[in-house]
Amino acid sequence: MEGITFYPQGDRAVTVRFGTEINEDIHENVMKLTNLLKQEPFSGMEEVVPSYHTVTVYYHPTRLSKTSLHPYEQIISILKQKLISSPRITLQNSTIITIPICYGGNYGPDLATVANFHQLSETDIIEYHLNQTYKVYMIGFVPGFPYLGGMDKRIATPRKETPRMAVPNGSVGIGGEQTGIYPIESPGGWQIIGRTPLHLFKATNIRPSILKAGDIVQFKQISEIEYENWDGASTCI
Structure with missing residues (x-):
């Protein structure tokens, strides 16, 4: 996951940043994670918002699966697992x-x-x-x-x-x-x-x-x- 960073947006969202440039390769990674989260949402997930080079994931802290982790740490763990799976997603032809x-x-x-x-x-x-x-x-x-x-x-x-x-x-x-x-x-x-x-x-x-x-x-x-x-x-x- 080299080059990928995470940061919180308050206590109900996390942003995944794939880079800082606007290009096709970065945006393809953005869309693969976006589509995977929409196809396989996790418990407590509310919305996924893609941008040029980031994906922001909104969630409800009290609806996450019960673990010993802090909600933010739990979300980061979930997203890292999703990132491992996202390369298998095949993007549909653009409309x-x-x-x-x-x-x-x-x-x-x-x-x-x-x-x-x-x-x-x-x-x-x-x-x-x-x-x-x-x-x-x-x-x-x-x-x-x-x-x-x-x-x-x-x-x-x-x-x-x-x-x-x-x-x-x-x-x-x-x-x-x-x-x-x-x-x-x-x-x-x-x-x-x-x-x-x-x-x-x-x-x-x-x-x-x-x-x-x-x-x-x-x-x-x-x-x-x-x-x-x-x-x-x-x-x-």
């Missing part, structure tokens, strides 16, 4: 989801800012953004917000110095070397280059978020007319 996006104009107010920052045309920015496939590394910030890895570094752009108080639902933004999609209206400081008409998060659904960690996202450009006439019934193209 590929196409997200329609209308770039620029009223839907992408920061597209020109990003283009000027890199001394490129807006068409170049759109092309670089479209020509990548993106992996969903984690869901966070607000419910259903996907952090997407794999963006072309040629369009990496710092966040806004002053965040907006309200970013519209569906806005697609760039924050540093990442791109992401705002699933609900919320404050935010990412550079907004476009918007999708899809509703990525619906709290009343059995599965509220369309996207999950491990999914693959592809963007497909649509016009303003196509955006405005989107029927809202589809989840992807």
Whole structure:
């Protein structure tokens, strides 16, 4: 278990850290442990939350199996055993989801800012953004917000110095070397280059978020007319 560290999150959660970099190999280990815990939960486990390079495991201290160990020590022991077993987990093929996006104009107010920052045309920015496939590394910030890895570094752009108080639902933004999609209206400081008409998060659904960690996202450009006439019934193209 070289390179793997553990640390508590209060008295009801433990985080397992696999490293500090954002890369496919580390995230594969994250997802293997996540999937194993979901398939074979231990007594008292409540939730498992994957991120770029960590897995946080939430538990109820009074519902753990009775042992002489302190709850934290017991959880660490359980997780170490799970880590020994996790390499046997075979990850399912990632689900590929196409997200329609209308770039620029009223839907992408920061597209020109990003283009000027890199001394490129807006068409170049759109092309670089479209020509990548993106992996969903984690869901966070607000419910259903996907952090997407794999963006072309040629369009990496710092966040806004002053965040907006309200970013519209569906806005697609760039924050540093990442791109992401705002699933609900919320404050935010990412550079907004476009918007999708899809509703990525619906709290009343059995599965509220369309996207999950491990999914693959592809963007497909649509016009303003196509955006405005989107029927809202589809989840992807």
